[in-house]
Amino acid sequence: MSQALLQIENLKTVFENTKSAVTVVDDISFSMNKGETLALVGESGCGKSMTSLSIMGLLPGTGKVAQGKIMFEGNDLTKKSVEDISKIRGNKIAMIFQEPMTSLNPVLKIGDQMTEGLILHHKLSKKEAEARAIERLKLVGFARAKDMMNEYPHQLSGGMRQRVMIAMAMSTDPQLLIADEPTTALDVTIQAQVLELMRDVKAEFETSILLITHDLGVVAEMADRVVVMYAGKVVEEASVFDVFEKSSHPYTEGLLKSVPNLEADQTRLYSIRGNVPTPDEFPIGCRFAPRCDKAMDHCFDHAPDLYRVGDRHQVRCFLYHPEKGTFSHE
Amino acid sequence: MVKYITRRLLGTIPMIVLISIILFTLLQLAPGDPLAGKLDQHADANYIAKLKEDFGLDKPPVEQFFFWAKNFVQGNFGVSFDKKVLVQDLLSERIGKTVFLGIVSLIFTYMIAIPLGILSANKPYSKLDYTLTSASFIGFSMPSFFAGLLLIYLFGFQLGWFPYSGSETEASGYEGLEYLMDRLHHVILPAMTLAIINIAQYNRYVRASVLDAKAQDYTRTARSKGLSESKVLRKHVLRNALIPLVTLFGIDLGLLLSGAIITETIFGFPGVGQLYIQSITTRDYPVVMAITMMTSMAVLIGNLIADILYAFVDPRIKYD
Numbered sequence: 027m028s029q030a031l032l033q034i035e036n037l038k039t040v041f042e043n044t045k046s047a048v049t050v051v052d053d054i055s056f057s058m059n060k061g062e063t064l065a066l067v068g069e070s071g072c073g074k075s076m077t078s079l080s081i082m083g084l085l086p087g088t089g090k091v092a093q094g095k096i097m098f099e100g101n102d103l104t105k106k107s108v109e110d111i112s113k114i115r116g117n118k119i120a121m122i123f124q125e126p127m128t129s130l131n132p133v134l135k136i137g138d139q140m141t142e143g144l145i146l147h148h149k150l151s152k153k154e155a156e157a158r159a160i161e162r163l164k165l166v167g168f169a170r171a172k173d174m175m176n177e178y179p180h181q182l183s184g185g186m187r188q189r190v191m192i193a194m195a196m197s198t199d200p201q202l203l204i205a206d207e208p209t210t211a212l213d214v215t216i217q218a219q220v221l222e223l224m225r226d227v228k229a230e231f232e233t234s235i236l237l238i239t240h241d242l243g244v245v246a247e248m249a250d251r252v253v254v255m256y257a258g259k260v261v262e263e264a265s266v267f268d269v270f271e272k273s274s275h276p277y278t279e280g281l282l283k284s285v286p287n288l289e290a291d292q293t294r295l296y297s298i299r300g301n302v303p304t305p306d307e308f309p310i311g312c313r314f315a316p317r318c319d320k321a322m323d324h325c326f327d328h329a330p331d332l333y334r335v336g337d338r339h340q341v342r343c344f345l346y347h348p349e350k351g352t353f354s355h356e
Numbered sequence: 357m358v359k360y361i362t363r364r365l366l367g368t369i370p371m372i373v374l375i376s377i378i379l380f381t382l383l384q385l386a387p388g389d390p391l392a393g394k395l396d397q398h399a400d401a402n403y404i405a406k407l408k409e410d411f412g413l414d415k416p417p418v419e420q421f422f423f424w425a426k427n428f429v430q431g432n433f434g435v436s437f438d439k440k441v442l443v444q445d446l447l448s449e450r451i452g453k454t455v456f457l458g459i460v461s462l463i464f465t466y467m468i469a470i471p472l473g474i475l476s477a478n479k480p481y482s483k484l485d486y487t488l489t490s491a492s493f494i495g496f497s498m499p500s501f502f503a504g505l506l507l508i509y510l511f512g513f514q515l516g517w518f519p520y521s522g523s524e525t526e527a528s529g530y531e532g533l534e535y536l537m538d539r540l541h542h543v544i545l546p547a548m549t550l551a552i553i554n555i556a557q558y559n560r561y562v563r564a565s566v567l568d569a570k571a572q573d574y575t576r577t578a579r580s581k582g583l584s585e586s587k588v589l590r591k592h593v594l595r596n597a598l599i600p601l602v603t604l605f606g607i608d609l610g611l612l613l614s615g616a617i618i619t620e621t622i623f624g625f626p627g628v629g630q631l632y633i634q635s636i637t638t639r640d641y642p643v644v645m646a647i648t649m650m651t652s653m654a655v656l657i658g659n660l661i662a663d664i665l666y667a668f669v670d671p672r673i674k675y676d
Contacts, residue, residue, distance in 0.1 A: 086576075116583070120581075129577045133595045134592070143582065
């Protein structure tokens with residue numbers, strides 16, 4: 027654990043107003059090693075984006091980290107001042123977002139947006155920063171990088187903009203790249219291109235990638251390890267191999283079954299029944315119990331812990347409780 | 357761009373023709389005529405006929421219109437029925453004053469409304485924001501004759517800081533900078549009166565626009581780069597947020613020439629607005645026509661200027 031680049035301990039993120047507080051990320055822990063790609067998987071609203079924004083210190087509105095530690099290179103980011111966080115954000119930790127169409131500023135030239143971080147963090151002159159920006163744009167596959175510096179985002183397609191975002195995020199040589207659904211808004215062919223690009227970038231700079239996605243295909247292609255989230259909690263943590271071969275949590279199984287399989291003779295695609303609960307009405311017991319086919323009576327009024335089922339493989343489900351036999355079945 | 361501007365300018369011609377026809381018709385339909393109230397009831401019928409002939413009022417309306425239009429196109433706005441001088445002479449001494457009033461009031465508006473709007477948007481739903489919202493509501497609801505009187509009472513009578521009548525000190529013999537300062541001194545209260553309602557409106561627009569831009573993805577991207585909040589605001593938020601204001605600016609430009617009827621009247625400010633209301637009461641057709649046409653054209657051109665400005669502030673807009 028000592029060489030962990032990012033270690034999240036018992037992170038709890040809440041949105042508060044004067045009347046009530048809603049917990050969107052509840053007691054999450056995971057760690058990432060240098061050079062590792064960790065996929066944070068879950069349905070919309072499970073808290074995966076909020077986890078990443080907590081790390082960046084970019085929670086919208088009234089959101090804030092209420093508890094826990096975010097250890098990055100041995101320093102707790104939650105304890106740092108706004109200025110200190112600003113020195114890390116966009117420098118050692120960079121982020122790319124889901125919506126390339128709206129993530130670039132429409133009224134500023136690409137060159138201007140590309141060089142901002144370099145001038146701020148690396149104290150480069152405008153000229154040096156431009157040279158570096160052009161180099162990074164070439165790296166993400168733009169042959170005419172130099173001309174692009176003078177263009178505006180609306181002159182580029184969605185895939186091109188996402189590549190610009192990647193080049194921009196990688197311009198400061200970050201140790202950690204947080205990619206929040208980087209391919210969700212793109213065409214399938216462009217998706218593959220962007221994923222390949224992220225793999226190349228990772229190989230070249232030994233960047234760790236925290237990949238936030240709901241797409242298990244992307245997970246299989248990119249990730250070393252997987253953290254599955256459901257309703258603000260981690261429900262399973264495993265290597266990518268274990269997730270696909272030995273997935274243990276009924277929710278993870280459900281997710282895998284919902285992926286279309288060309289070989290199986292399916293007429294109807296499996297779907298997990300019910301809906302994701304909203305943060306203000308999370309069930310008291312296991313949060314997945316109301317939608318779970320294997321739920322026992324015990325599950326509805328007791329919240330499970332994470333139980334070890336293998337090497338670096340943990341599952342939040344009573345089926346893996348060491349004394350599982352003592353629970354009454356349905 | 358030249359092509360676009362030419363096309364737009366040509367497009368304004370039918371609008372101006374239409375406006376002039378409607379305006380002329382409305383004036384004809386209005387009760388009374390330029391002679392009403394000017395002659396005593398025993399006046400000689402021949403004398404009345406003579407006067408009507410002098411003003412061209414004896415001819416049928418359509419003929420009157422074409423006579424007016426022909427002169428107007430040639431830059432001859434006619435003679436004021438009431439003041440018996442050329443309309444262009446009457447206007448030229450007032451336009452400068454009215455434009456000066458308008459520009460000072462616009463400067464007040466922008467210099468106060470934009471910072472207030474940004475302040476509100478920086479801490480939405482805070483005490484400051486609610487205070488500014490309430491103040492805007494009051495400012496927006498206050499009629500300008502009331503606001504004007506309030507300012508006259510406070511800063512004119514009570515504090516004696518500013519003069520509250522006329523556009524300059526009569527027969528002062530001021531020259532150069534001193535003269536300019538004197539005019540500025542006179543224009544402050546009426547300009548502020550005009551600005552109050554604008555500030556109340558504009559700071560709302562700015563607040564909404566800045567709040568909107570702050571919630572955009574590109575602002576989050578800018579923050580994710582580690583830029584300070586003030587840099588994010590200055591560089592990323594404001595450049596986007598202030599673009600919609602260009603539209604308002606275009607309208608303001610157009611209205612610069614029209615003057616402010618009520619405010620100019622309250623302050624005895626000899627501008628276009630004051631002349632306008634006088635001319636309407638005396639049915640001074642040539643003056644009313646000239647001022648209304650001038651204002652309409654200014655609004656059309658102001659809008660065109662706004663559209664052209666858009667191309668400069670927003671790279672997504674191109675005219676070709």
